[in-house]
Amino acid sequence: MTAAVQAAAPDRPPDERTMHPDSPWRIADFRTLFTAITFGQFGTNVGYVAVPLIAVSALDASPGQVGALATLSTVAFLLIGLPAGAWVDRMRHRRVLITADLVRAGLFTSIPMAWWLDVLTLEQLYVVVLLNGCATVFSDVGSQSVLPRLVGRDGLVQANAAVMSLIAVGNVAGRGAGGGLVQLLTAPVAVAFTAVSHLASALRLISIHRVPAPPSLLHGRPVRLGAQIAEGLRHVFGNRELRALAFTAALNNLGSQIVNTMLPVLFIRELGLPAGALGLFWAVGGAGLLLGARCARPIAGRLGHGRTLGLVGLWLAPAGLLVPLVDHGLGLWLAGAGYLTAMFKTGMDNVLGVSLRQRMTSDSLLGRMNATFRFLLTGALAVGAAVAGLVGELTTVHTTLWVGGVFLATAFLPVFLSPVRTRRELPRQHEGSTGIQEGKPALEPGGAG
Known part of the structure; x- marks a missing residue:
């Protein structure tokens, strides 16, 4: 344990931190965050x-x-994703999360208001999604950085499985409800529900009181922003396992975004299907995420942590080639089955991959590690959306879906060809970390395995 963690430990009641390290549900702040x-x-x-x-x-x-x-909606991760990690490492995480939710609530409130006043434009949507993306950068990096500090490292797999399952349920319930709300109440009214949800999240986060201060605040030694960003990049790209996890997740996001960007055009304009059908299709993907997240721990316990990440990709990733078959009748069912399977793999990857990278990173580097991953992963979403728009304009919607399907089917290769595939268990401590130890210089990254 580093000095930073030792200094933070007294902020947490000993019964929550040490008596039940594998039971995050016993920690009140985790339940509040959830x-x-x-x-x-x-x-x-x-x-x-x-x-x-x-x-x-x-x-x-x-x-x-x-x-x-x-x-x-995602380009903010390319613009500010890397410095955001260093900023989050210097900030109170609870304050970051609350502010991000309040900003998002205000942005989405502006859409139904403009619609009711008959002044809504595409340019306003552009501004809203761009600024919402900036707030999401801080929210995502902050939440993934605060989780290990709330539950301890021994509780990470169970906590991540719970959070990833929740995200999957959100995909099912939220996207299904979104399609239904659009169909029943119009899309601008549905966006009002988004604003209210973010406001409720901010109000709930106020109840978190026991988040330990980041090490940089505890010790008060300022480090240049550029040096901090570079350290996070070295930690991820200098470690063969972290690098493979990042590339596989980025390729998967690239393929998913190419597909998802074109689905509204295909369903509504070309196939003439109702909004509820699009919401249901996306909900099927959410069901796959949920199943994958719930199956991650038992399958990893049987096959081994790294072998699960590698072999499940080999077995399931080719199902992404079924997604471009979406059409009326049988094609819709085949595409749905392919999307369900591809998202099942993604759900497993999310639980096991996030837990692995958190366990391989010291507390002082969590924000920058998460920001580097979010920069790559969500940056891939931005690139995927741009590719989808360009290919869709130059060719056809179905051709664009095939491009996305190929990326989904081959995204597993970086992990499959890396040392991750041979890892049976999570590391007990952060392996290959380049974190600045208190009173010591930064170490060069070393590849685990």
């Missing part, structure tokens, strides 16, 4: 369906404009 994430995920997934449908149905957006909207 509830807040529940509200936020519901709102995020309703907005995921409603915002592009506003663009397609109410503002007559073209495939290129829909692609631009999706790109702007």
